[in-house]
Amino acid sequence: MTETPLLTVSNLKQYYGTGKKRVRAVEDVSFTICPEETFALVGESGSGKTTVGRTIIRILPPKGGKILFGGKDISGKLSGEERKELSRKLQMIFQDPMSSLNPSEKAGDIIARGLDIHRLYSSRTERREKVLSIMKEVGLPEEAFDRYPSQFSGGQRQRIAIARALIMNPELLIADEPVSALDVSVRAQIINLLKELQRKRHIAMLFIAHDLALVRQISDRVGVMHEGKLIETGTAEKIFGHPSQPYTKKLLDSVPVLYPEDTGSSGTGEV
Amino acid sequence: MEDNNILEVHNLKISLPVREKRVMFIRGVDLSLPKGKILALVGESGSGKTLTARSLMSLLPKAARIESGEILLKSKTGDEPGTDLAKLSHARIVNTVNARRIGMVFQDPLTTLNPTMTVGKQLAEGYKVHEHRFAGEAKKRALELLASVGLPEPERCFKQYPHELSGGMRQRVIIAIALSLNPDILICDEPTTSLDVTIQARILELLKKLQAERQLSVLYITHDLGVVAEIADIIYVMYAGRIVEEGSRSDILYHPAHPYTWGLLSSVPDMSFKEERLISIPGTPPDLSSGLRGDPFAPRNAWALPEDFEEEPPMFRLSSTHAVRSRLYDGAHTPPPLPENLARRIGNRSSAAEKEERHD
Amino acid sequence: MWSRFKRSRGAMAGLFCIALLSLFALIGPALSPYTYDEVSLSSQYLPPGAPSEEYPGHLHFWGTDELGRDLWTRVWMGTRISLYVALLSVLIDLTIGILYGVTAGYYGGAVDLILQRILEVIQGIPTIVIVTLLMLVLKPGLVSITVALVFAGWINLSLLVRAQVLKLKETEYVLASKTLGASDLSIIIRDILPNAAGQIVIMAMMSVPGAIFLEAYLSFLGLGIPDPMASLGSLINSGFKSMLLYPWLVLIPVIIFVLLVVSFNLAADGLRDALDVTLGTSEDR
Numbered sequence: 055m056t057e058t059p060l061l062t063v064s065n066l067k068q069y070y071g072t073g074k075k076r077v078r079a080v081e082d083v084s085f086t087i088c089p090e091e092t093f094a095l096v097g098e099s100g101s102g103k104t105t106v107g108r109t110i111i112r113i114l115p116p117k118g119g120k121i122l123f124g125g126k127d128i129s130g131k132l133s134g135e136e137r138k139e140l141s142r143k144l145q146m147i148f149q150d151p152m153s154s155l156n157p158s159e160k161a162g163d164i165i166a167r168g169l170d171i172h173r174l175y176s177s178r179t180e181r182r183e184k185v186l187s188i189m190k191e192v193g194l195p196e197e198a199f200d201r202y203p204s205q206f207s208g209g210q211r212q213r214i215a216i217a218r219a220l221i222m223n224p225e226l227l228i229a230d231e232p233v234s235a236l237d238v239s240v241r242a243q244i245i246n247l248l249k250e251l252q253r254k255r256h257i258a259m260l261f262i263a264h265d266l267a268l269v270r271q272i273s274d275r276v277g278v279m280h281e282g283k284l285i286e287t288g289t290a291e292k293i294f295g296h297p298s299q300p301y302t303k304k305l306l307d308s309v310p311v312l313y314p315e316d317t318g319s320s321g322t323g324e325v
Numbered sequence: 326m327e328d329n330n331i332l333e334v335h336n337l338k339i340s341l342p343v344r345e346k347r348v349m350f351i352r353g354v355d356l357s358l359p360k361g362k363i364l365a366l367v368g369e370s371g372s373g374k375t376l377t378a379r380s381l382m383s384l385l386p387k388a389a390r391i392e393s394g395e396i397l398l399k400s401k402t403g404d405e406p407g408t409d410l411a412k413l414s415h416a417r418i419v420n421t422v423n424a425r426r427i428g429m430v431f432q433d434p435l436t437t438l439n440p441t442m443t444v445g446k447q448l449a450e451g452y453k454v455h456e457h458r459f460a461g462e463a464k465k466r467a468l469e470l471l472a473s474v475g476l477p478e479p480e481r482c483f484k485q486y487p488h489e490l491s492g493g494m495r496q497r498v499i500i501a502i503a504l505s506l507n508p509d510i511l512i513c514d515e516p517t518t519s520l521d522v523t524i525q526a527r528i529l530e531l532l533k534k535l536q537a538e539r540q541l542s543v544l545y546i547t548h549d550l551g552v553v554a555e556i557a558d559i560i561y562v563m564y565a566g567r568i569v570e571e572g573s574r575s576d577i578l579y580h581p582a583h584p585y586t587w588g589l590l591s592s593v594p595d596m597s598f599k600e601e602r603l604i605s606i607p608g609t610p611p612d613l614s615s616g617l618r619g620d621p622f623a624p625r626n627a628w629a630l631p632e633d634f635e636e637e638p639p640m641f642r643l644s645s646t647h648a649v650r651s652r653l654y655d656g657a658h659t660p661p662p663l664p665e666n667l668a669r670r671i672g673n674r675s676s677a678a679e680k681e682e683r684h685d
Numbered sequence: 686m687w688s689r690f691k692r693s694r695g696a697m698a699g700l701f702c703i704a705l706l707s708l709f710a711l712i713g714p715a716l717s718p719y720t721y722d723e724v725s726l727s728s729q730y731l732p733p734g735a736p737s738e739e740y741p742g743h744l745h746f747w748g749t750d751e752l753g754r755d756l757w758t759r760v761w762m763g764t765r766i767s768l769y770v771a772l773l774s775v776l777i778d779l780t781i782g783i784l785y786g787v788t789a790g791y792y793g794g795a796v797d798l799i800l801q802r803i804l805e806v807i808q809g810i811p812t813i814v815i816v817t818l819l820m821l822v823l824k825p826g827l828v829s830i831t832v833a834l835v836f837a838g839w840i841n842l843s844l845l846v847r848a849q850v851l852k853l854k855e856t857e858y859v860l861a862s863k864t865l866g867a868s869d870l871s872i873i874i875r876d877i878l879p880n881a882a883g884q885i886v887i888m889a890m891m892s893v894p895g896a897i898f899l900e901a902y903l904s905f906l907g908l909g910i911p912d913p914m915a916s917l918g919s920l921i922n923s924g925f926k927s928m929l930l931y932p933w934l935v936l937i938p939v940i941i942f943v944l945l946v947v948s949f950n951l952a953a954d955g956l957r958d959a960l961d962v963t964l965g966t967s968e969d970r
Contacts, residue, residue, distance in 0.1 A: 098521035111864050134868075141866030154857035158879040167875075168865045207609050208370075218861065237369040238548055242592040242605035249602070264521065267551070267594040271603055294596065308526040310551035312578060312593050313670060 059086035060124060060226055060258050061110070067118030068105050079105045081282045082119070087226065087258050094261040094269040094290075096305070097279035103262045104149075106279070107228045110260070111146050112137070124225065142172065145219035149231040151211035155203040161214050162199035165189065168222045184221065192217045192247060209240035213247070220251065227252075228260045233268065245272055266309050270294055278302045330399065331509055331542045332358040332381070337394035337411070339376055339385065343614040349392065350613055351376055352566040358510065363536055363543040365557035367550060367589065371610055373566040374546045378512050381410060381544075382427055383418035398426060401509060424451060428503030432515040434495035438487040444471075444498050445483035451505045467505070473538075474501045475531055493524035497531065504535070511536075512544045517552065529556050550593050554578055559646075562586050565611055565621035568640075572647035579671055582649040582660070584628045591667050604666055620650075628653060628661055696955015702948035706941070710768055713761030718743050721762040722913035725753035730931050747937050750923065759915040760938050766827070766916040767897045767945055773831060774838050774896035778889040782839035786846025787873055791854060797847075808840055812899065816908050825911050830900050838896060845888050849881040890953035894946040901942060917942045 068080035080102040087093045095103040108114045110121055112132060121129040128140060148154035155164055166185045168174070175181040186196060192213045203211055212232060219227060229248065233241040249272060252259055263269050269276060269290070276293040278286045278301065286299045297303050339351035351373045358364050368374040379385050381396060396410040410418060423429075431437045439447055445467060452463035464483075471479035474497045487495055496516060503511060513532065517525040533556060536543050547553060553560055560577040562570040562585065570583040581587055588606035608625040611617065620637045623629040630652050641654040653660045662668065691697060714721065718740045728738050731749040733756075747756040789800040815836055819829045850873075853859065859876050867875075878885075903909035904918030912919070917938050924934030 098523065108860075113860050113863060138866040141864055144864075146861070146864045148857045148861060150857065154861050156858040156862075156876050156880065158882075159875065167862060167867070171865055171867050171871065209609070215861070218865070222865065238550065239369060239588060239592045239606045240609075242594070242603035245594075246603050246605060265594075266522070267596045270596055271594045271599060290599070304523060306596075308522040309596060310522075310525070310529070310549070310555045311596055312551055312554045312590060 057088045058125075059122075060089045060091075061087040061260075062122040063106075063110065063119070064122075065119035066106065066109060066116055066121065068102070068109050068114060069117050078282050080109065083279070083282075083284045084119075085277050085284060085287055087260060089225070089258050090252070090256050091275065092252065092259040092261055092273045094263060094273035094276045095279055095284075096263055096266060096269050096276060098264060098305075100281075101279040102282040103264075103279045104230055107146070107230050107260060107262050111144055111228055112140065138172065141168075142222050143225045144228070145222055145224035145226075146228040146230065147212070147215050147219055147232045150235045151208055151215050152203075152235070154215050155211055157203050160200050160202055161194070161206070162189075164203070164214060165217045165221055167218060172222075185217075188217045188221050191251070192220070207240075208236045209243055212236065212244050216244075216247065216251070220255070223255070224257060226258045226260065228262070230262045231264070232261075234263065234265060241268065248272065266294075266306060267311070278305065329359050330357040331360045332356075332399070332544075333395075333397040333407070334377070334381075335395050335397070337377065337380065337396065338392040339373075339380055339389055340392050341386070341389050346614070347390070348614040350389075350566050351380070353394070354563075354566070354568055356561060356568065358542050358544055359559070360509075360542055361536070361540045362558040363533075363545055363556055364559045364561065365545045365547060365553040366561050366563055367547060367553055368563035369548055369610055372563045374563050375514055377563070378429075378514055378544060378546050381512065382423050382429055383410070383413075383415045384429075398422065398510075401426075424503070424506045424508060426508050427510045427512060428506070428508040429512045430496070430499050430503050430514065430516045433519055434492055434499055434516075435487065437499050438495060440487050442486075443483070444485055444487065444490070448483075448498075448502055448505060451502060467501075470501045470505060471498070474498075474504075474535070475527075476501075491524075492520050493528060496520065496524075496528055500528075500531070500535070504539070507539075509540075510542045510544065512546070514546045515548070518547075518549070525552070532556065550589055562589065565613060565617075567621075567637075567650065569622065569650045570648070572643075572649075576644070576647040580647070581663070581667070582643060582647070582654060583651050584626045584653075585622050587664055587667055588625075591664060595670060600666070604664070630658070693955040693958055695951045696958075699948040699951030699955065702944055703952060706764055706945055706948070707768060710761050710764040713764075714758045717746065717755055717758050719755040719758050721754065721758045721915055723754060725749070728753040730927075732931075733933050733937075748931075748933050750934055751927065754913075756920075756934065756937060759920060760917070760941055763915045763917040763920050763938065764941060764945065766910060766914075767900060767942070769827075770830065770834070770896050770900045771893045771949065774834055774892055775889045777835055777838050778842040778892055779885070780839075781835070782842030782889075783846050783878075783885065785839065786843035787850055787877070789843070790847035790850030791869065791873060791877070793851075804840060804843065807837055810837075812837055813903075813906075813908075816903055820908065825908055826914070827910065830903060830909055833899070833903075834896060838892065841892060842885070842888050845884060846881065849884055850877055853877045853880055887953060887957045890949065890956055893949045893953070897942075897946055897949070917945075 064084045066080055066083045070077045070079050083106055085093065095106060097103045105114065109116050112128065116129050119129065120127060123144065132140065162182070162185050165188060166181055169181055169184060175184060186199065189196070189198060194210065194213050194217065198206070198210070203214070206214065232248070233244050236244065245268060248259070251257065261269065261272055273290045276288065276290050277284050278293065278299065280301050286293065286297065286302050293302060294306065297306060334354055334356040337351055337354045338349055340347045340349045354377055366374045366377065376385065376389070380391060391411050394411060397407040398410055399407040410422065445464065448467040448470070449463040452466065468479045468483060471482055476482045476494060476497055482490070482494070490498065517528050520528065529552065532543065535541060545556060557574050559573055560571070561568050562577065562583065564585050570577065570581070570586050577586060581590055585606070591604035592606065594603060606625055611621045619635050620629070620633040623633040626633070633652060638650050638652045640648045640650050642648045643654060652658060663671070725739060728749050729751055731745050733746060733748040735745050735748060737743040737745055745755050745757065747760065749755055750759070785800065789797045812833055816829060816833045819832055823829045823832070854877065859872055862872050862876050900909055900916060901918030901921065904916045905922040907922070910916040910919050920938040921935055921942065924938060928935045
């Protein structure tokens with residue numbers, strides 16, 4: 055692709071702990087995401103994929119490397135203003151919609167949080183209208199506005215989380231295992247919603263997941279992470295059709311499939 | 326074939342209190358587990374699959390009550406009529422059935438093991454409590470067992486604490502503990518959901534191996550049809566506290582009949598093909614506590630008939646192994662063809678796969 | 686929540702008792718013609734229900750003490766002191782305790798380290814020593830009790846708040862607010878405090894009996910409220926000296942004191958059960 059990338063991550067490093075107990079979580083990870091593109095990071099637990107996502111959105115400060123977002127370097131120390139500005143263009147959806155919503159606030163207030171922080175309305179009516187319109191977009195009924203998170207099903211909660219991120223009109227959305235805590239039949243609903251919103255709003259997405267079959271359905275390009283390193287990147291067709299790394303092959307073979315012929319080989323491959 | 330079942334559940338009903346009202350969460354479940362087979366009980370969260378499994382081992386929450394039905398556990402030799410577990414006391418089941426006849430593997434390997442005891446101690450404990458053996462003998466058998474579940478260094482593992490093991494190894498230890506007293510039935514409640522795919526594949530393989538070696542009968546509970554396709558001989562699909570379709574692996578995967586099963590199968594993403602839109606089941610599962618009228622799936626069912634909204638359909642037999650709870654198969658209606666995407670996925674493969682299966 | 690609180694009989698009894706005792710503390714002294722410090726040497730040690738000499742037609746409901754002061758009036762005046770101490774301890778908990786705990790827990794690191802060391806030093810000095818030392822500067826009385834409570838009464842609550850904040854600040858909804866660009870203050874006010882409120886309220890209620898007890902204990906030792914003012918502790922102290930001859934002088938204030946402390950404990954227990962979701966009806970499958 056010849057487009058200028060929206061996000062460029064180069065040689066990103068991240069550690070946990072200090073001194074001798076220091077654990078390398080992410081080592082020299084580099085990739086780019088173009089506007090409107092979906093890049094998926096796949097890997098097993100402990101591979102560092104979630105850490106990459108959290109470092110890009112600056113929940114964790116990077117310990118090395120560069121992150122360029124929209125042409126600006128965001129890997130250094132950010133002032134409060136810069137952080138606020140970044141939050142309007144870069145948003146995140148978390149894995150577990152049980153714990154990513156404040157249990158003591160109503161859905162409407164949770165979604166409006168970004169509006170409150172950035173003072174994006176001039177009256178209570180305008181605030182409510184903005185929230186209701188985004189709720190409609192993600193498929194939440196109007197009466198959901200005044201209900202608490204505990205009164206929703208898992209799928210609906212994830213819709214609230216998506217609405218909260220989208221109300222900022224971000225350019226890049228980081229989705230960290232957005233459906234792995236949901237039932238299979240609900241997963242499809244949420245994935246469809248994300249695809250649809252992405253198309254309508256021209257958002258780029260960093261999709262972090264361990265479920266390869268889902269990644270196949272949503273991603274344009276895929277990066278495979280293993281023990282903190284990005285071992286292979288390529289288009290979805292290439293990674294799923296002709297993986298070059300043995301680890302990627304192993305990962306693909308391990309996915310249980312409905313019809314063994316789906317991948318041409320039996321799911322429980324020798325590993 | 327009746328005699329071949331090791332466990333039979335008839336018309337099981339279980340209720341739980343919700344806001345000071347008793348609500349039926351299991352609304353009449355019939356289930357037969359044949360000897361030496363893997364039966365998968367599939368359903369979404371809240372469908373009652375876990376509750377059903379727990380009732381077999383008297384592990385229901387305190388507030389739950391078995392309202393009716395019987396749970397027949399056949400004796401090892403199979404010549405007696407069997408004991409009705411629903412009528413036994415909690416203590417009787419814990420002392421005579423659990424671990425001896427039925428072993429259980431739970432979802433989360435970390436919370437099932439006692440973090441303050443070594444693996445060996447937890448294993449040997451089981452023997453001492455149940456068989457009054459000496460520590461030496463118990464240890465020997467425990468080591469054998471650890472080796473049989475594929476732990477590379479049983480001696481070392483024996484001395485380790487649960488937190489020193491990886492998730493996959495912990496789940497192997499739990500399987501070893503569940504098998505320590507040679508039960509004939511193993512209940513697995515989503516044993517691989519918290520594990521990575523590569524580990525999951527190995528655990529499934531192990532279960533298949535153990536099942537074949539020990540002639541185990543396995544009740545496997547999951548919401549993941551991909552896993553079911555890998556492991557199951559027989560599949561039961563559960564929705565809102567009742568079985569909506571039952572059949573052999575090929576019945577359910579290649580000739581699914583119930584619209585809910587269609588939805589479940591369609592929502593499993595395809596690895597070989599990128600679809601514009603994933604098929605999902607519209608709507609959400611019903612709230613059982615607000616009362617039911619008719620078929621609980623009817624509001625989400627594009628093929629629902631007017632009478633489905635009035636009365637829940639009975640089971641209709643399609644073949645000796647296959648039955649479905651849908652009026653589309655009552656003879657008076659013409660069953661609709663499979664949804665397009667599902668038909669495409671099953672496609673020509675079904676004939677080839679079925680041939681393969683008959684060879685087994 | 687209220688419906689679950691109502692279901693607990695003990696908690697309701699506790700709440701009812703607190704309401705009743707507060708009512709009498711307010712109007713009790715006005716129901717008799719005497720003031721709490723009115724001495725009458727002709728009516729010493731009158732038993733409960735004895736007729737008054739100065740005010741014909743009136744009774745000494747609970748008798749009189751060694752100086753002929755009306756016990757009914759004095760006991761309710763003492764209850765006022767106990768309730769004042771209860772209110773004060775809640776206020777201190779809710780202000781100093783929360784501020785200290787939130788600061789230590791939320792900012793963590795060096796701030797937390799310093800604040801915790803200061804706290805350990807304060808905690809290391811027994812309250813009795815603090816109050817005795819205060820006597821050198823202040824006269825015994827309400828002021829010294831107030832100072833003692835301000836000095837050390839909030840420590841337990843601040844520890845609880847700190848632990849709660851440490852836990853809550855790692856939740857994903859706090860992370861989500863951070864990614865939305867929320868300020869620390871907004872996160873504390875909207876995400877952290879509301880979710881710790883249950884625990885905080887319970888803890889503040891739980892500290893009430895302790896504070897009441899501290900006052901009574903100090904007064905009993907003569908370090909608290911001085912004569913002629915009365916507190917339940919000082920009444921028990923003086924009644925205790927003539928317990929065998931005039932038992933009502935010690936029994937009545939003891940009964941009121943026990944009622945008060947037990948009621949607060951019961952109400953706090955009920956509140957805990959009502960707020961604690963883990964004890965509630967779990968929607969188990």
